[in-house]
Amino acid sequence: GNSVTQMEGPVTLSEEAFLTINCTYTATGYPSLFWYVQYPGEGLQLLLKATKADDKGSNKGFEATYRKETTSFHLEKGSVQVSDSAVYFCALQLGSNYKLTFGKGTLLTVNP
Amino acid sequence: GAVVSQHPSWVICKSGTSVKIECRSLDFQATTMFWYRQFPKQSLMLMATSNEGSKATYEQGVEKDKFLINHASLTLSTLTVTSAHPEDSSFYICSARDRVSGELFFGEGSRLTVL
Numbered sequence: 364g365n366s367v368t369q370m371e372g373p374v375t376l377s378e379e380a381f382l383t384i385n386c387t388y389t390a391t392g393y394p395s396l397f398w399y400v401q402y403p404g405e406g407l408q409l410l411l412k413a414t415k416a417d418d419k420g421s422n423k424g425f426e427a428t429y430r431k432e433t434t435s436f437h438l439e440k441g442s443v444q445v446s447d448s449a450v451y452f453c454a455l456q457l458g459s460n461y462k463l464t465f466g467k468g469t470l471l472t473v474n475p
Numbered sequence: 476g477a478v479v480s481q482h483p484s485w486v487i488c489k490s491g492t493s494v495k496i497e498c499r500s501l502d503f504q505a506t507t508m509f510w511y512r513q514f515p516k517q518s519l520m521l522m523a524t525s526n527e528g529s530k531a532t533y534e535q536g537v538e539k540d541k542f543l544i545n546h547a548s549l550t551l552s553t554l555t556v557t558s559a560h561p562e563d564s565s566f567y568i569c570s571a572r573d574r575v576s577g578e579l580f581f582g583e584g585s586r587l588t589v590l
Binding site: 367399404405406407408409452460461462463464465466467468 | 479481507509511516517518519521524568570572577578579580581582583584
């Protein structure tokens with residue numbers, strides 16, 4: 364079956380530190396990959412996505428590259444801010460039915 | 476951006492009672508909505524796909540008689556947890572697919588506690 368494994372948290376960083384949250388996947392086909400972010404008290408929001416190998420998704424300073432050879436989609440940001448504190452979910456989607464398979468989520472806390 | 480609203484955001488009920496959770500798309504129409512369940516420190520598990528005007532499609536292992544889903548309009552889907560028990564306590568999240576853009580938007584979630 365399909366599954367997503369992401370780095371266990373929580374992750375605590377100081378402002379302006381470099382962030383990496385690892386995500387690897389197992390899929391029976393060729394999935395689209397997503398990162399969602401959930402800020403406190405809010406619903407999940409799409410952060411970025413990639414639909415084919417070597418695609419790089421980027422948004423708000425975050426980046427992730429679809430690596431088919433390593434089945435990975437690691438999330439990175441060069442300099443985090445306090446406002447980036449949230450839970451980050453890696454997810455995959457196969458086919459056209461819009462069903463998403465999520466990882467467990469990683470809580471990021473950025474301290475000033 | 477588009478907003479999906481869930482109500483109630485949290486509910487506490489007695490064992491054996493039924494609880495209804497609403498999921499509304501506020502500024503777009505959604506032919507398809509999804510219901511997820513999230514346990515503490517676990518990923519979101521898809522429970523069912525709710526299709527406007529037709530029966531929901533349940534994932535394997537989800538009891539359709541336990542979790543009743545109704546999608547009677549293009550902006551509203553409801554999840555009713557029937558005869559709730561403490562093991563049904565969880566965080567329930569819905570998402571809705573914009574019928575025009577195809578984008579997916581998530582609600583804030585509803586926390587159910589069954590005593």
